[in-house]
Every structure is written in structure tokens, then in C-alpha cells.
Amino acid sequence: MIAGAGDEMQGIKKGVIELADAIVINKADGDNRSRCVAAQAEMRGVLHYLHRATEGWETPALFASSLTLEGIPEVWRTTQDYFARIRTSGVLDTRRRTQAVEWMHALIGESLRRRFYTSPTVSARLEAVEHAVAAGRMTALAAAIELIAASGT
Numbered sequence: 001m002i003a004g005a006g007d008e009m010q011g012i013k014k015g016v017i018e019l020a021d022a023i024v025i026n027k028a029d030g031d032n033r034s035r036c037v038a039a040q041a042e043m044r045g046v047l048h049y050l051h052r053a054t055e056g057w058e059t060p061a062l063f064a065s066s067l068t069l070e071g072i073p074e075v076w077r078t079t080q081d082y083f084a085r086i087r088t089s090g091v092l093d094t095r096r097r098t099q100a101v102e103w104m105h106a107l108i109g110e111s112l113r114r115r116f117y118t119s120p121t122v123s124a125r126l127e128a129v130e131h132a133v134a135a136g137r138m139t140a141l142a143a144a145i146e147l148i149a150a151s152g153t
Contacts, residue, residue, distance in 0.1 A: 017046065017050060019053055020059055021054050021057060021059055022060050022061075022082065023043050023047070023059065023060070023062065024063065024064055024075055025039045025043070025061070025062070025063040025064070026063075026066070027067075028064055028065045029065035029067045029068045033065075036063040040062065043061035047061060054082075056085065056089060057086070062074055112153060116148070119150070119153070121152075122150055125147060130143075
């Protein structure tokens, strides 16, 4: 997040912020430092009301400057503390196993999608079926069923 760059309003979007285990407001130097301090205070207030991304871990809002290095040690310390906590609690192993299963499903989906769209029978029918759906002559469900049957997938 960069203070003063319009990110404050975007960053408040609940679904995105709830995924974060730490918020770092960047470019906290020069004339922008005061905006970063204000953004940090705002984020701390917002984070207080949101669901935590990791149970047992309170998401911190920090600020830092890569130019002056202010806040960098705190960001590093927070990162180390976070990983120490999730390793000890078993959260890291659980997440990695879940991610591996999700990755497997993503790979299967991509493989099936590639096979489907490179199928000669699908390629031959796809444009006509798309036009039929767009024109209302065929439902999306009927089109999908037809194309899947044609693909042999």
C-alpha cells in the first residue's frame, strides 16, 4: 500500500484486507511520511473490526521507507514472528497441505480446459454455438452440454 496514492480507499475493501497477515504502508519518507502515519492509524482501526487472516495472530499495520530504511527492521521482525508462530501452531503445515490440494485441482482444471478448447470438434462448433447462445437460440446450459459431449472430455 502506498499512502497518498489512492490506495487507502481500495485497501479498505474488507475481502482483500482480511487476507493479509500484515499491512505495510510504503514510502514513509519525506512529505509522504505524515500520510503514512495517518494511513497506519486508519488501518489499525479497520483491522480491529475485521476477521483475522490467521487465527491467533493479530494483523499489524506498519509503515516503512526503503529509502531511509525506517520501519524495515520492524517489518522483518514481524515477518519472523509471524512465521515462528504459524510453524509452532501447525498452521503453516496445514496451509501448505491445503494449497497443494488446491494447486492439484487448478492443474486438473487447466489441463481439462486446454484439452477441451484444443479439441477439433469443439473448435469446429464453438463459434456457431457462441452465436446461438448470444442470439438466444440456445441456452448456455444446452450449449455447454453439446460442446462437452462433442469434446469427449
